[in-house]
Amino acid sequence: MKLRIVGLILMVGFPVAARADIEVQWANGSDGDLNVTANLVRDLSEAETISLAEFEAGMNPSPGKGVYIPEKRAVVFRYSSVNINASRTLTFKNHPSRAPVVWLVSGDVTISGLLSVNATQMGGADGQFGEPGPGGFRGGRGNHGLGQLQSGGLGPGGTRNLANGQGPYGGSHATPGSSGSGVSSAGPTYGNASITQLLGGSGGSGALYLPTGSSAIGGCGGGGGGAILIACQGILRINSSGGIEANGVGGGDSSSSGGSGGAIKLIADQIIGSGRLRAVGGPSSFFGAGAGGAGRIRLESTSTAVSDYVPDASFGVPAQPVIVWPPAETPIVEIISIGSAVVPADPHASLDYPNYDVPLAEAGEVVVQIKCKNIPLPPVAWTLDVRVIPKMGQDFTVEAEYVSGNFEESTWEARITFADGFSVVQAHGRQPS
DSSP states (O other): OOEEEEEEOEEOOOOOOOOSOOOOTTOOOTTOEEEEOSOEEEEGGGSEEOOHHHHHTTOOSSTTSOEEETTTTEEEEEESEEEEOTTOEEEEEOOTTOOOEEEEESSOEEESSEEEOOOOOOOSSSOOOBOOOTTOOOBOOOOBSTTOOOOOOOSTTOOOOOSSOOSOOOOOSSSOOOOOSSOOOOOOOOSOTTOSSOOOOOOOOOOOOOOTTOOOBOOOOOOOOOEEEEEEEEEEEEOTTOEEEOOOOOOSSTTOOOOOOOEEEEEEEEEEOSOEEEOOOOOOOTTSOOOOOOOEEEEEEEEEEOOEEESOOEEEOOOSSOOOSOOTTSOEEEEEEETTEEOOSSOOOOOSTTOOSEEEOOOSEEEEEEEEESOOOTTSOOEEEEEEEESSSOOEEEEOEEEEEOSSSEEEEEEEEOOSEEEEEEEEEEOOO
16 A cells, blocks of 8 residues: 655744734735625635735636635635625635635625634544634544544644543644543644734544444544634724634544634724624533633734624734735745655645545655744754644654754754555644743
């Protein structure tokens, strides 16, 4: 059997300073007005893929459907105005990359209904990964019959699965996921209060369920909440009947754990209203697994008058022009090769044959090479973790070693022996504690 490995690019960053006044670059209104008068599911896979240069030049091949920009891993809509009517809901079907959603609006945004980038609840004994909201990370796979083991949750705060599958932690984000009845460890927290990098929530681990007389079937872990950035040059109203949600979901069944909350970032001249903002983790399961940790909420405006948000929001004034993409000095961690195979520039971490990112035929130990930007080097270095999450079985983490380069760009390597079958590989940099 050939070994197939999936490379997953993650980026981490710091907050940046901001100052007043509103100018949203690229908010050209080319996607028209969005007026939600009936419940709507926006299929992000319909977004046309264009380069960053084409986007900055104003290209929009299919107005109303948005564009996907691989260099920024984002699905972007450029509306002239947005109105979600009361008792109406706007949700999303994920892009294959599971990229987050960015709205750049030249006028006002009024939300009287529900705008949701919540994770999707998967079924219990389906052997699948729990689906996140756009920008979030999948929950671990539940075991699906005898001999097919459960797996850990994905994302930088994804939780490990246990050998017996009982009582794992929920996924982490701004806060660690909570513990269930077993012995495990929460995934690390990540990101920053300014949501410099638009990352959603991480997934909880899947479960092994062994009730008397069963065929050993357990549920998938909950997916992490999604991530959405709304930047508008006018007024952003969240009326009392409305809200924006980026919640994780609980596990699909038995002892599977919940995904963490996602990320909501709002930037406008004014942000007003008594509607709700939510980025909370999925609940614990009935069999004693952990709940997902809280996500992040960030509000930037010259005048803010909102009060109903969970978890606590952070506040600031917008930069001029508004910062849409992470600044050039943001730390970046990117897997570039696994053994002799080059990782594609836009990996999707698919775990279904034949849609893998990297086929790897080498047996034994291979070198995973990572390119970093703006990462401190030894002796005062960041720790660079490479986590491997098999589709079936126990995940593990290897610490990469610095090889060459400088602060601006450096090369690191980790030596890993992979099992046969599909695996997800993710790299995550963290500052010294």
